[in-house]
Amino acid sequence: xxxxxxxxxxxxxVSLPRLLLQLRCRFRAAMDVLTSDPKVAEFMNxxxxxxxxxxxxxxxxxxVFGAMAMVPVSLFLVFAVVTFIAATMGFIFLEVFLxxxxxxxxxxxxxxxALVAIVVSSxxxxxxxxxxxxxxxxxxxxxxxxxxDPSQIQGxxxxxxx
Numbered sequence: 001x002x003x004x005x006x007x008x009x010x011x012x013x014v015s016l017p018r019l020l021l022q023l024r025c026r027f028r029a030a031m032d033v034l035t036s037d038p039k040v041a042e043f044m045n046x047x048x049x050x051x052x053x054x055x056x057x058x059x060x061x062x063x064v065f066g067a068m069a070m071v072p073v074s075l076f077l078v079f080a081v082v083t084f085i086a087a088t089m090g091f092i093f094l095e096v097f098l099x100x101x102x103x104x105x106x107x108x109x110x111x112x113x114a115l116v117a118i119v120v121s122s123x124x125x126x127x128x129x130x131x132x133x134x135x136x137x138x139x140x141x142x143x144x145x146x147x148x149d150p151s152q153i154q155g156x157x158x159x160x161x162x
Contacts, residue, residue, distance in 0.1 A: 034040055043049045052059040 035044065044053060052062075
């Protein structure tokens with residue numbers, strides 16, 4: 001690329017203020033370094049690069065827009081990432097809380113079932129013991145009556161009663 005501001009021309013021009021001229025020369029040198037980069041040269045050979053090279057105002061507008069849009073876009077991305085992390089952590093904490101609450105509820109229900117099982121077992125044992133004692137008492141009286149007088153018991157066959 002041809003340089004528009006060789007150092008000799010920068011020193012010869014007297015009409016512009018000296019600082020502005022130096023700034024122009026430094027900017028041009030930076031542009032020369034930038035355009036000599038192979039990736040930039042490859043981009044500039046594409047149709048988009050040629051179009052942007054022929055429309056400097058559009059190029060500057062896109063550059064300014066990109067620079068200005070970088071801050072809000074990056075703030076939005078940071079917000080999205082922080083929100084995602086907070087939601088994930090909140091979900092994890094909520095899940096842990098719900099599982100803990102469910103575990104405590106299950107423990108209480110199982111303790112209640114165990115208490116009911118003990119009460120029902122006690123009642124069934126009491127019914128069994130009471131029934132067995134009543135039946136033992138009844139059959140013991142029946143057996144003792146049979147031993148005393150076997151003929152008084154209805155339906156019993158004895159060898160003497162035939």
